[in-house]
Amino acid sequence: MRFGIMAMQIGALIPSGVAPSEIPAHVAGFDHAALVRRLYDHGFNPVELGGDLVMFMPHTYAPPAIEKLAQLQAETGLRYTVHLPLWSVEPAALLEPVRAGSVASMAHVLKATLPLDVEAYVVHSTGQLAAEFYRMALPEMARYVILKQFQARALESLKALLGETGVDPRKLAVETIEFPLELMMELVEGLGLSYCLDTGHILSGFSGPVDLSETVDKLLPRLVTLHLHDSPKWLPGTDIVYGKDHQALGAGDLDLGRLLDQLHAARYSGPLVFELTVPEALASLETIRQVRPQYLA
Numbered sequence: 001m002r003f004g005i006m007a008m009q010i011g012a013l014i015p016s017g018v019a020p021s022e023i024p025a026h027v028a029g030f031d032h033a034a035l036v037r038r039l040y041d042h043g044f045n046p047v048e049l050g051g052d053l054v055m056f057m058p059h060t061y062a063p064p065a066i067e068k069l070a071q072l073q074a075e076t077g078l079r080y081t082v083h084l085p086l087w088s089v090e091p092a093a094l095l096e097p098v099r100a101g102s103v104a105s106m107a108h109v110l111k112a113t114l115p116l117d118v119e120a121y122v123v124h125s126t127g128q129l130a131a132e133f134y135r136m137a138l139p140e141m142a143r144y145v146i147l148k149q150f151q152a153r154a155l156e157s158l159k160a161l162l163g164e165t166g167v168d169p170r171k172l173a174v175e176t177i178e179f180p181l182e183l184m185m186e187l188v189e190g191l192g193l194s195y196c197l198d199t200g201h202i203l204s205g206f207s208g209p210v211d212l213s214e215t216v217d218k219l220l221p222r223l224v225t226l227h228l229h230d231s232p233k234w235l236p237g238t239d240i241v242y243g244k245d246h247q248a249l250g251a252g253d254l255d256l257g258r259l260l261d262q263l264h265a266a267r268y269s270g271p272l273v274f275e276l277t278v279p280e281a282l283a284s285l286e287t288i289r290q291v292r293p294q295y296l297a
Contacts, residue, residue, distance in 0.1 A: 001260070001295045003228075003288075004081070004273040005039055005281050007032075008050035013057075032060040033068035036078070044281065046079035046119060048273045051109035052087045061112040070115050081173075081225050081271055082113050083122040090127035091157035092150040099157050102127075107164040114165075119271060120173040120225040122196045123161070125154040125187055131178035135240060151183045158191055170194050173224050178240075181207040181215065188222060195219040198227040199254055200245030200275070205234025212254075213262060220266050228272045228284070230254045246275055249284035260292045 012035050018026050036047050049069075053060045072078060084106040091102045110121055130150040136143070162169055173196035174188050184207070188195060197219050202212045216223075230252030231245035249256055263272075274281035289296055 001263070001297075002045060002079075002269075002271050003281075003285060003296075004046040004048060004079075004271045005042075005044040005278070006048045006050060006083070006273060006275050007036055007039060008053065008083075009035065009039075009277060011277065012038075013053075027057055028059070030057050030060065031068075032057075032065045033072050036069060037072055039278070040072075040076055040078050042278060042282065043285075044274070045077075046081055046271050046273070048081040048083055048122070048271075048275075049113065050083050051085040051106070052083075054085065054105075054109060055087060061109060063112075066112060066115055073117060079271070080113070080116050080118050081120045081122060081273060082109065082116075082118050084109055084124075086124045086127065089124070090129050091124070091161075092126040092130045092154040094149060094153060099153060099160075103157050103160045103164065106161055110161070110165045110167060118171065120194065120196065121167065121171055122173050122175050122225060122227075123158070124177050125158060125174045125184060126150055126177065126179045130154075134178055134180070147180060147183060150179075151187060155187055155190065158187065158193070162191070170222075170224070175227070176201050176207045176215070176219075178206045178242075181210050181218075185218070194222045194224040196225045196227060197223055198229075198245075198275075199259065200227070200229040200231040200247070200252070203231040203233050203253060204242075204245045205240045209234075209236055213258060216259065216262055220268065223268065223270065225271045225273060226263075226268075227275045229275050248276060248280040249287040256287065257291045260288070260295050264295065 039047050059065060089102040089105055090098055093099050133146050169192045173194045174184060175196040176198045202215055229245060230247040230249050233253040234240060274284055
């Protein structure tokens with residue numbers, strides 16, 4: 001199995017030892033490819049590039065930076081996935097100008113990375129506004145009607161993103177986030193897209209009262225990438241709390257052995273990307289070594 005890691009490592013982006021007066025120079029001179037090289041040297045492949053980096057370090061997706069990432073890929077055989085922007089983005093907004101800006105923001109990063117060999121582009125089909133209504137105390141029928149409106153606008157945005165970029169629909173992987181699983185699946189199936197299954201999100205209840213193993217079975221035919229991290233399991237009748245996920249493997253309720261066996265039996269060959277810090281990811285690899293060593297190269 002191929003275990004990767006996200007490149008959005010806050011400790012590397014803004015090191016704790018940098019004095020406040022030195023931060024602007026650090027940000028301006030940040031070397032995206034050098035960070036990715038360090039992650040690769042730790043043994044992670046693929047590396048998931050974070051599109052939200054353009055908010056603070058736009059030069060990291062400029063042509064010279066992409067060229068360095070392409071050179072690194074040619075030199076090492078490193079594979080990439082790309083997480084399209086999600087901060088300040090709402091593809092499911094009911095206001096058309098907001099949707100248009102969201103599509104433009106995502107398309108900018110996708111088109112910038114076209115010179116790379118990218119396995120999958122991970123996208124949040126809905127954002128914080130849809131999640132807010134999803135969590136709101138509403139009559140079930142009212143919630144369903146409102147969420148269907150968000151779903152319809154997300155469909156428009158994903159169609160626009162495909163049209164703007166010309167990317168293969170199967171490379172666009174919609175992530176399991178704070179939106180009902182069945183509504184997200186309707187989007188993916190309707191447009192012929194793919195899935196990014198996020199284990200911590202499912203365990204935390206973000207996609208509704210669904211079982212992780214059953215969800216894996218449902219998504220496997222179109223599953224192209226997986227975000228791997230632990231979380232306490234959400235219990236019906238309790239609040240969904242953001243921030244309990246993104247824990248190292250073994251720190252929550254993930255049945256790791258069952259998950260890996262299930263993926264192996266299905267001959268899943270896509271990435272398993274740790275959305276964790278490097279120390280957490282290395283500790284998680286050690287947990288895998290203890291539970292299912294046969295799945296480590």
